[in-house]
Amino acid sequence: MTYVVSIDEVARHAGVSTATVSRTLSGRGPVSDSTRARVEAAAKTLGYVVSASASSLASGRTRNIGVLVPFLDRWFFSTVLSGIAAALMRRGYDITLYSLTADRTERETVFETFLRRQRVDGVIAISIELGESETDRLLELGLPVIAIGGPNARLTTLTVDDVEVARLATQHLLALGHREIAHIGASHEFDVDFHIPTRRRQGFEIALADAGIPAVPARYEPADFTIEGGFRAAKQLLGRPGGLPSAIFAASDEMAIGAILAARELGYRVPEDVSVMGIDGHELGEFFRLTTVDQFPRRQGERATDAILAELEPAGPDAPHVEPARLPYELTVRGSTARHRP
Missing domain, CATH: 1.10.260.40 (lambda repressor-like DNA-binding domains)
Structure with missing residues (x-):
């Protein structure tokens, strides 16, 4: 006993x-x-x-936070999720995951059944674009809701300016003297939830336009935000006739790592023959010496947790003060980019 x-x-x-x-x-x-x-x-x-x-x-509390996430097997989402889970555990809270796919029936089940069971004290949505009816369902619960990754005028949101992030990455390559810059983005089926790939392509093209350089369609290749997808896209870009791009800007670190591997397989040196740039702050970036714009995904999860617990718990002298805001990002220069040598 x-x-x-x-x-x-x-x-x-x-x-x-x-x-x-x-x-x-x-x-x-x-x-x-x-x-x-x-x-x-x-x-x-x-x-x-x-x-x-x-x-x-x-x-009257469950000390449990529900988290809506579109993918559990993608590095970015799992890293944000790890930040949320660690911060909740430190504060004595449990976590319940709801995988919110594009399937309409499954999404309705989450909003109409699972969340209405009142087994959570609040909800965090990670990079999910919620429709008007879904937002209505959340607000009807009367619980705090924090959204990460995109604007929603009816919810407290923590957002990253993906246009400016991509603009900063492209400006870094331009400052190194690169003019023939290729871009690996996303195909249509992966351009969902706030259209992050499209916004990053816009930032890329804005930076080129500011420098007086036209965006060339032949220097764009879609992929699926994975290392394998970036590898295949880079082989297409580097194998086309008409001259080698001096730099590749990939819309994610995983695709940028794939581009580095493709360049090496084709016999090109990085960065001597081609510079490679990414976005995210992937944990493998240091190993591949990848230059990137770090958006601190784990810290995003921690900040979202601080924001939702600030609404649930009375503020004490040591409680973090969190306001809806743009999330930080930072250029991290490593060895995958270098000055262009014609």
């Missing part, structure tokens, strides 16, 4: 009231730092674990 430690035993061990133990371990209500340390030490010594069901009944 397993013995379960009670909250009263923790209170006696710490020399405080049960109400103080409850406030300390639930994170709700004022408690001094010394008392908090004493209670946490007592709970750890005795092996006390807060009962999720009892906590929910007492507070």
